[in-house]
Amino acid sequence: MFRPTRAVFAAAAAHAKYTANVARGVNRLSSAILASGKGSYVETTEGKRLLDFTSGIGVTCLGHAHPKVSEAAAKQCMTLVHGQCSIAHHAPGLELIDRLLPLMPDASLDTFFFSSTGAEAVENAMKLARAATGKQNIIVMRGGYHGRSVGTMALTTSKTVYSAGFFPLMPGVYPTTFPYWHQMGLPVDTPPAELAQKALFDLSLILSQQSSGKDTAAIIIEPVLGEGGYVPVSPEYMRGLREVCDKHGILLICDEVQSGFLRTGKYFATEYSGVRPDIMVMAKGIANGFPLSAIASRRELMDKQSPGSVGGTYAGNAVACAAAVAVADAFKEERILENVQARSRQLFDSLNTLRSNPYVLDVRGAGLMVATEFASPTPPAGDIFVNAQAPKSMASRVSARCLEKGMLLLTTSVFETVRFIPPLNISEQEMAEGCSIFKEAVEEVVKEG
Ligand SMILES: Cc1ncc(COP(=O)(O)O)c(C=O)c1O
Secondary structure, three states, rough: OOOOOOOHHHHHHHHHHHHHHHOOOOOOOOOEEEEEEEEEEEEEEOOEEEEEEHHHOOOOOOOOOOHHHHHHHHHOOOOOOOOOOOOOOOOHHHHHHHHHHHHOOOOOOHHHEEEEHHHHHHHHOOOOOHHOOOOEEEEEOOOOOOOOHHHHHHHHOOOOOOOOOOOOOOOOOEEEEOOOOOOOOOOOOOOOHHHHHHHHHHHHHHHHOOOOOOOOOEEEEEOOOOOOOOOOOOOOHHHHHHHHHHHOEEEEEOOOOOOOOOOOOOOOOHHHOOOOOOOHHHHHOHHHOOEEEEEEEEHHHHOOOOOOOOOOOOOOOOOHHHHHHHHHHHHOOOHHHHHHHHHHHHHHHHHHHHHHHOOOOEEEEOOOEEEEEEEEOOOOOOOOOOOOOOOOOHHHHHHHHHHHEEEEOOOEEEOOOEEEEOOOOOHHHHHHHHHHHHHHHHHHHHOOO
């Protein structure tokens, strides 16, 4: 790892006072100041080494400062930094299309628009759906997260904190039931087919009572509900969704911002159902930390957008695209998929041993997008499925205890859930270290009561 020098520590000490000048609206897992990151670890300016099981919220899939990715970006920095998309094409952007085309879950997804953030890509997906269908409304999944921009805030229903105080939101958005047992007030062991059936029934009501197929441009879904609790959608539900979309001429948008790029053990989580999205949204893991996002769709749909209706000064930045090309190449050269599968088994084996703990309600996920849900300390009225009176705020206390023990671990959702998003190239030893820290943290928090 690049070790911060004395000068770096001295500068950090001098600049630490400026943390008071940083916007209060950002919530932070830790107050540490990061000085460097290498592979699965980051190091703070105080010299504390932390095992990073957050990957910067699912971004640094190849670990921090991956040598080939950083080198490709550095090389591009010395060649062409900014090749503005409304001025001309640039070489790394086109090379990236060459790498992405074979990875798409369906060959029909052959046309791309690059932007910088996940929220921006979701907004562009929404604009594309409206332009391509001539319809306005969007159906979203309850518990979904699509960003915090003014448009995407309306699509995000995972927590009210993202929209509280910012109304009125964009109109024409209708939340439907995502097949997640806890949100539906059903027991944890409810069969996926039953969850799918009930959720599809709710969707049929939305379409017959609130937003008819004639007015609905798109349904947007995360194939693994992310900020809503790391809940993989069942193939049954995805197939049902596809049928509904086909019946009503609605476009299916799959938001793979968090679940894409091998995170779930497939290039895209949509592949688990075999369902074809009409528009796919990508970001995060695409460039291992460089700001890049994209939508992919059919050329015939993209061609319906008027020239000039989409764009952005930094859209598809050349350095970020060069990094993304290096990421795609490293995925293959370093056999990342095999590692995800092996480390996923290791993680599930470890977490499943906690199932006997009465405070552990569920262990779920796919690949290295995995969650443990604890019993809620304050169950919503009518929640009859909480089988234990858990210590208060189990998830955040476990996360805080992990931090004390040298590991970054995030919570997620309005329920008591922690999520594991380690780098996809994490070693067996690092995974074992993370699992053991987590187990100790759970045991200690439970003991404290
Ligand atoms: C599924 C999903 N969509 C969209 C976004 C928004 O991405 P960004 O924070 O880059 O705007 C996120 C971010 O966590 C996400 O998880």
